[in-house]
Amino acid sequence: MFKHPAHAQQESKLEQTQALLDFALAEICSGVEMVHAAKMTNNKTLSAGFIRHAFDEYKHAQVFNQISKAIAKRESLLGLSRYLSLNAYDKRYVDRSAFLFEKMSLGQFSIFVHISERYAANHFSRVIEKANILNKEETIKLNSILVDENRHIAFSYASSKKFKMTNPIKYFLFSIVEKINLLKRNINDKSSFVYNFITKILLSLSLFSFRIIAKLIDKTFLKNNNNRFTLSSAISRSSEMF
Amino acid sequence: MGYVIGVSAYFHESSVSLFRDGDLISFVREEYFSRIKGDNKFPRIALKYLLEHYNLSPKLIDCVAFYEKPLLGFLNIALHAVKHLPASRKLIFNNILKIRNSGLFFISDLQKYLPVSRSKIIFCPHHLSHVLSTFPFFENNTPHIAVVIDGVGDLSCTSTFDVRGDEIALLGSTTFPQSLGLMYSAVTDYLGFNINDGEYKVMALAAYGKGQLNDGFFEVVNSKNEDINISSFDFYKSLTRSYGEKFIEVFGSPYNKLEEFPEIGDSEFRRGVEIAFSAQKFLENKIGAIFDKLYAETRQRNFSLSGGVALNSKLVMELSQKDYVDNLLVPPNPGDSGASIGAGAFGAIKMGFKIKHSKTPYLGPTPIQKKQKDIKLEFLTMIAEGDKSYFKVAELVNNGEIVALVNDKIEVGPRALGHRSLVCDPRNENSIKKLSQKVKRRENFRPLAPSCLTDQLDEWFRVPKNIRRTLYWMGCLVRPTEKCMSVIPAVCHVDGTARVQIVDQSGDAFYKILGQFLMLTGIPILVNTSFNCAGDPIVLDEQDAILSVLRMEINYLMIENILYEVKK
Ligand SMILES: [Fe+2]
Numbered sequence A: 001m002f003k004h005p006a007h008a009q010q011e012s013k014l015e016q017t018q019a020l021l022d023f024a025l026a027e028i029c030s031g032v033e034m035v036h037a038a039k040m041t042n043n044k045t046l047s048a049g050f051i052r053h054a055f056d057e058y059k060h061a062q063v064f065n066q067i068s069k070a071i072a073k074r075e076s077l078l079g080l081s082r083y084l085s086l087n088a089y090d091k092r093y094v095d096r097s098a099f100l101f102e103k104m105s106l107g108q109f110s111i112f113v114h115i116s117e118r119y120a121a122n123h124f125s126r127v128i129e130k131a132n133i134l135n136k137e138e139t140i141k142l143n144s145i146l147v148d149e150n151r152h153i154a155f156s157y158a159s160s161k162k163f164k165m166t167n168p169i170k171y172f173l174f175s176i177v178e179k180i181n182l183l184k185r186n187i188n189d190k191s192s193f194v195y196n197f198i199t200k201i202l203l204s205l206s207l208f209s210f211r212i213i214a215k216l217i218d219k220t221f222l223k224n225n226n227n228r229f230t231l232s233s234a235i236s237r238s239s240e241m242f
Numbered sequence B: 001m002g003y004v005i006g007v008s009a010y011f012h013e014s015s016v017s018l019f020r021d022g023d024l025i026s027f028v029r030e031e032y033f034s035r036i037k038g039d040n041k042f043p044r045i046a047l048k049y050l051l052e053h054y055n056l057s058p059k060l061i062d063c064v065a066f067y068e069k070p071l072l073g074f075l076n077i078a079l080h081a082v083k084h085l086p087a088s089r090k091l092i093f094n095n096i097l098k099i100r101n102s103g104l105f106f107i108s109d110l111q112k113y114l115p116v117s118r119s120k121i122i123f124c125p126h127h128l129s130h131v132l133s134t135f136p137f138f139e140n141n142t143p144h145i146a147v148v149i150d151g152v153g154d155l156s157c158t159s160t161f162d163v164r165g166d167e168i169a170l171l172g173s174t175t176f177p178q179s180l181g182l183m184y185s186a187v188t189d190y191l192g193f194n195i196n197d198g199e200y201k202v203m204a205l206a207a208y209g210k211g212q213l214n215d216g217f218f219e220v221v222n223s224k225n226e227d228i229n230i231s232s233f234d235f236y237k238s239l240t241r242s243y244g245e246k247f248i249e250v251f252g253s254p255y256n257k258l259e260e261f262p263e264i265g266d267s268e269f270r271r272g273v274e275i276a277f278s279a280q281k282f283l284e285n286k287i288g289a290i291f292d293k294l295y296a297e298t299r300q301r302n303f304s305l306s307g308g309v310a311l312n313s314k315l316v317m318e319l320s321q322k323d324y325v326d327n328l329l330v331p332p333n334p335g336d337s338g339a340s341i342g343a344g345a346f347g348a349i350k351m352g353f354k355i356k357h358s359k360t361p362y363l364g365p366t367p368i369q370k371k372q373k374d375i376k377l378e379f380l381t382m383i384a385e386g387d388k389s390y391f392k393v394a395e396l397v398n399n400g401e402i403v404a405l406v407n408d409k410i411e412v413g414p415r416a417l418g419h420r421s422l423v424c425d426p427r428n429e430n431s432i433k434k435l436s437q438k439v440k441r442r443e444n445f446r447p448l449a450p451s452c453l454t455d456q457l458d459e460w461f462r463v464p465k466n467i468r469r470t471l472y473w474m475g476c477l478v479r480p481t482e483k484c485m486s487v488i489p490a491v492c493h494v495d496g497t498a499r500v501q502i503v504d505q506s507g508d509a510f511y512k513i514l515g516q517f518l519m520l521t522g523i524p525i526l527v528n529t530s531f532n533c534a535g536d537p538i539v540l541d542e543q544d545a546i547l548s549v550l551r552m553e554i555n556y557l558m559i560e561n562i563l564y565e566v567k568k
Helices: A013-040 A044-074 A106-130 A136-166 A168-225 A231-236 B030-034 B044-053 B070-083 B089-097 B103-113 B126-132 B180-190 B199-206 B214-221 B245-251 B267-298 B313-320 B336-350 B387-398 B429-439 B454-460 B465-473 B482-487 B509-521 B542-552
Strands: B003-008 B015-020 B023-029 B061-066 B121-123 B144-149 B156-164 B167-175 B302-306 B327-329 B380-385 B403-406 B420-424 B449-453 B501-503 B525-530 B556-559 B562-566
Touching: A013 A044, A013 A106, A013 B542, A044 A136, A044 B542, A106 A136, A106 A168, A136 A168, A231 B167, A231 B336, B003 B044, B003 B336, B015 B044, B015 B336, B023 B030, B023 B044, B023 B336, B030 B044, B044 B103, B061 B103, B061 B336, B070 B089, B070 B103, B103 B121, B121 B336, B126 B144, B126 B156, B126 B167, B126 B302, B126 B336, B144 B267, B156 B180, B156 B267, B180 B199, B180 B245, B180 B267, B199 B267, B199 B313, B214 B245, B214 B267, B267 B313, B302 B313, B313 B327, B313 B465, B327 B465, B380 B387, B387 B403, B387 B420, B387 B509, B387 B556, B387 B562, B403 B509, B403 B542, B420 B429, B429 B525, B449 B454, B449 B509, B454 B482, B454 B501, B465 B501, B501 B509, B509 B525, B542 B556
Parallel strands: B003 B061, B061 B121, B144 B302, B302 B327, B403 B556, B449 B501
Antiparallel strands: B003 B015, B015 B023, B144 B156, B156 B167, B380 B562, B403 B420, B420 B525, B449 B525, B556 B562
């Protein structure tokens, strides 16, 4: 898991379960990043390794998903968000503009994976410790994910260490940059909440003027636009966005 | 020169299409590459693929056409939402917060990845994109009536056009929020499925219904003067719910989205299927009436149907049974993701090209990408190649195995047609059950589709002539013959229908495998379902294929005509 869910202080059963569901989505996204790395690297062994890593991530996603669904049923929880990989963009587990391997060198990528996996594993083990919604079987299943994650940490450490031997200064700089990025992402999550909140207040204030504008548009613009048209009239207006 | 690119983005699965001198030569969905199902962002990776694969520079491109008028669409939805304030405030907030991922930014998004001048960027009205998306798939330039029905385009929800070659004229349209597509999506939402994805589950459920709730449903949904009674719906004002309070009053509490749909036999299953049945019936009646009226007014017997609603293969079957319909064509990707084809055709016509017809539905990338490392032997052991491999697949399937096929160009539409398919023996109930429930994790109320050699078709399925072409891409349900029902009942749905694909491209691996299976068993049919893990897009290349066979625990995989066994 490269990018971890933002829920740090889960309290209610719903929040705890939502955190598990978010972990599922984060795992899928790491799987997606790994598949991408497997397709882009020019090293055959690494490519196969990335596919195996992706396999683990997708398997974890399924475990998280099943467990959160089982809890939701058991505890009659309502209001969990839907589990769709498309939500990954909005939750910013995946970047719309580039996959990690598109914007990072192999060395940077392994440092990134190492730092993120280590952070995520810590975060995740705290979630399991604090959770009071899991039954015994579920706790065992989740702990087995931690075993896999520790293996990933060891692998990515080994590969980033190779990079460290050849480029110690770059390694040091990348590590610092990635740690700052990790911190920034957490701050971003909080600041985007504030941003959304302020936007909502501003929007509420301007809703009245929206109504007036809407009436104008309705009368003048849309009604004219629904005139009968032909392919050739559409071609002659093809450069217009309306 | 002569290259035109069509783009569909920001709403359903994004895609790009490429025309060369009026010939559709490629179609690529963003989700093939991004591996995020339903990916609706600007299709930057798909576009990059086209530019690299066809060696295209901005200079070589005549124009790039977007599949809707983005400003019109934005204003249209915003206008209706504003009218319903304050109930619609969340919907408005959401649209504004997400405005960066919308068609309003198409020009700047495009120019970031393909620096063409503004004069080369054009916009095709959305429903016209749908109409034109059928053009490459007609066998010739048949004059016809084009019917477009979707959730909502830039302005309209239902439109009809008179089409005579490149002369296309709008006959009539219904504007938002009078949307039959969104009516069906609201029922999808009520039944606990995801909108834009679960509609085909509603269609499958409807087959179990008897019509017990028809009167109540029609009373809630029908409107005397318009398509739907809009007061029963919330899709035009709510972010979280598509159906209105009236649905809950009349039909009881909605289905829990996080739980599996109830098992067959459960009373909640019965309630759900009756609602699905009525929604399906309502849709068929309304669209049937549109067709009747069109025929009465124009006497035209040839039709095309596109827009997302045309993915409803039961509806297509009902329409094809109208005695005045001589020809009904539904393109392989009638929904929004396929509308990039229509946008591309629009651009090509604008540049003076004639659209070439009779295209096959295989227009995407092949499974072996030059840049990728070959890791097959890390995970797979080769068993057979060439002709032997086709026989071996038939033999494995006959022995109850499920085989994954990844050959040649990927399909245009949402249905796998043998190039990215999982196949098994249609007689073997255990294999089918394993494929459906364990491997694909599908709901047990959904049937699997059969693929059949065309020259054997009549023995197994009753196929009206007017819909035959659409069966190359599983666009319509048909009735199985008695022989079919008794020998391979598992491919027939509970209402006595089957969504058959016909196969007759002699050079194709899938055709050869079907031929070998016929020789071995006397059956020209295989069960065929898309090769993807639940929640994933269909596999594109060998790396996706390898990861997917590992995840799905499938033992055999054919990649580009070579058969492999998966290493344990
Ligand atoms: Fe559409």
